[in-house]
Amino acid sequence: MHLLEPRAQSSRKMRWLAPVYAILLTLITGALLFTALHKNPFHALYMFFIAPLTTSYGWSELLVKASPQILIAQGLAVGFRARVYNIGAEGQLIMGAIFGGGVAIMTDGSTSHWILPMMVIAGAVGGALWGALAAWLKTQFNAEETLTTLMLTYIATLLMAYMVNGPWRDPSGQNFPQSIMFSDTATFPILLEGSRVNVSVFITLAVVVVFWVFISKSFLAYQIEVSGQAPAAARYAGFSQKKSIWLGLCLSGLTAGLAGVGEVAGPVGQLNLNISPGYGFSAIIVAWLGRLHPVGMVLAGFLMALIYLGGEAAQVSLQLPSAMTGLFQGMLLIFLLAADAFINNRFRRRKRAARFA
Numbered sequence: 001m002h003l004l005e006p007r008a009q010s011s012r013k014m015r016w017l018a019p020v021y022a023i024l025l026t027l028i029t030g031a032l033l034f035t036a037l038h039k040n041p042f043h044a045l046y047m048f049f050i051a052p053l054t055t056s057y058g059w060s061e062l063l064v065k066a067s068p069q070i071l072i073a074q075g076l077a078v079g080f081r082a083r084v085y086n087i088g089a090e091g092q093l094i095m096g097a098i099f100g101g102g103v104a105i106m107t108d109g110s111t112s113h114w115i116l117p118m119m120v121i122a123g124a125v126g127g128a129l130w131g132a133l134a135a136w137l138k139t140q141f142n143a144e145e146t147l148t149t150l151m152l153t154y155i156a157t158l159l160m161a162y163m164v165n166g167p168w169r170d171p172s173g174q175n176f177p178q179s180i181m182f183s184d185t186a187t188f189p190i191l192l193e194g195s196r197v198n199v200s201v202f203i204t205l206a207v208v209v210v211f212w213v214f215i216s217k218s219f220l221a222y223q224i225e226v227s228g229q230a231p232a233a234a235r236y237a238g239f240s241q242k243k244s245i246w247l248g249l250c251l252s253g254l255t256a257g258l259a260g261v262g263e264v265a266g267p268v269g270q271l272n273l274n275i276s277p278g279y280g281f282s283a284i285i286v287a288w289l290g291r292l293h294p295v296g297m298v299l300a301g302f303l304m305a306l307i308y309l310g311g312e313a314a315q316v317s318l319q320l321p322s323a324m325t326g327l328f329q330g331m332l333l334i335f336l337l338a339a340d341a342f343i344n345n346r347f348r349r350r351k352r353a354a355r356f357a
Contacts, residue, residue, distance in 0.1 A: 004345035011343060018339035019289050019300070025335040030328060039318055047317050048310035048328075058309065060195035064267055065308050068093075068259035068276075070301035071204045072283035074211045075255030077292040079248025081221075082241075083228040086249055088134065088149025089256040090280025091156035092127040096257025097264045098160060099126025101271040104186035104264075105168055105179055115185050120203070120261055127257020128250045130156065135249040139242045145249065153280070157273075164271050178272035188266050200262040207255060212294040224248065256280055277308065278326075285333045304329065 030048070031041035052058045072089050079086045100123030107115050130152060137143040164177045173180075188198035215221045227234040227244040234241065263275045282304050289304075290297030311325025 003348055004341065005348045006345055007343075014343045015340075016291065018336060018343060019291065019296075021339050022289070022332055022335035023303070026328060026331045029331055029335075033327075037320070039320075044314070044318055048314050049306060051317070052306065052309035052313050057195060060192055060197045061309055062302060062305050063201060064196050064305075066298075066301040066305035067201045067204045068262055068279045069283045069286050069304050070298050071207055071259045071262070072252070072256045072280060073286040073290065073297040073301060074207050074294060075252035076283055076287045077290075077294075077297065078211070078215075078221075078224065078251045080287055080292055081215075081228050082224045082244035082248045083231075084138075084245050084248035085146050086131065086134065086149050086252045087146055087284060088130075088151075088153045088280070089252060089283055090276065090278065091149065091153030092130045092253040092256035093260040093263075093276055093280045094153070094156040094160050095130040095253075096123035096127035096260030097271060097275050098156075098163060098260075099123050099257065100261035101179065101182070101264045102168075104182045105271075107186070108180060108183060111183075111185050113185070116188070116265065119186060119265055120258065123257045123261030124254045125257070127260060128254040130257075131249040131251075131253020132246070134253075135246045138245050138249070145245075149249075160271065160275075161273060164273065168271060170270075176272075179270045181270050182265060186265060187269055188262070196267045198262075198266045200266050203258060203262065207258070208294050208298060215294065220247070256283075282308075282329055285329055285336075288336055289332065307332075 027045065031045060034041040034044035053062065072093065076086060076089060100119040103115065103119045103122045107118075131149075134143075134145050134148045134152060137148045138145050161177065164179055168179045170176070170178055170180045188200045191197045191199050191201065223234070223239040224244045224247065226237065227239050227241050231241065259279060260275070263279075264271055268275050283301075286297055286300040286304050289300035307328045308325055311322060311328070314320040314324050315322055
């Protein structure tokens with residue numbers, strides 16, 4: 001028996017307030033969790049969410065961690081609007097890093113100014129191709145994109161492991177699975193001295209503006225929206241669902257690939273197995289928490305970055321495991337989905353006659 005039934009019309013106001021409720025419930029549950037772990041909940045929450053922002057370096061790290069998540073979420077949102085659920089952005093990020101990093105490795109020693117732009121283009125192409133592969137499987141064989149994109153993530157991870165353990169392994173790296181460190185011409189210049197913030201943040205800023213214009217002004221975005229919200233109406237109007245699938249997966253792959261280049265040509269500076277702490281997965285939460293709106297995803301990206309920073313601070317100051325970061329992210333997503341469920345549905349009241357039947 002179904003306990004929920006769809007509402008005739010969901011509240012637009014409640015839809016925008018849902019992220020706020022999800023954040024509050026996450027904080028309350030987190031406080032209870034810290035209490036169960038015999039930690040002062042107020043001190044723990046302070047160390048998790050406030051302490052990382054008490055220094056200028058903390059703010060710079062917030063920007064470093066928020067930028068790739070915001071970038072990936074922008075692309076994911078296009079697909080989500082068309083009900084194309086790409087959950088393999090992590091794999092597309094890795095492929096972007098491999099393509100972009102490959103350019104840096106093959107041109108090592110050169111001082112040409114075209115290397116870094118070529119890395120950016122290669123990374124975008126690599127991520128888009130990985131997304132296009134899922135789109136091809138979807139349109140040709142009706143393969144579920146949630147499964148194919150996730151499986152492609154494992155393939156990308158294994159490919160990265162092969163490259164940094166094999167042909168691209170640093171001969172001076174003491175057998176660690178990593179490539180050579182990229183030269184200055186293959187890395188983004190530092191924007192703020194004494195921090196890891198680099199000029200790749202301008203790519204994220206440009207993508208946010210482009211996607212805001214695309215979503216709010218273009219007829220193509222309208223077609224995507226209709227294809228996702230009302231497939232039958234879209235078919236009647238002649239809108240191509242296949243186009244929405246290809247566009248959604250390729251664009252999300254493109255932005256994830258750019259994020260991959262931003263990591264290996266930025267804070268990481270080389271290819272290794274730890275180029276991302278899971279930005280491709282956390283960007284999914286960023287997209288939903290930001291209500292698929294370009295500006296909303298910027299705010300959500302900073303919140304998710306703060307959780308990453310808080311998790312690292314909690315490991316040092318409270319001796320808590322690194323899994324605490326994933327736990328907070330998971331709670332945030334669960335509460336958000338639960339809030340959306342009750343916005344779109346209501347409890348089905350059992351009829352008196354049914355109870356006595």
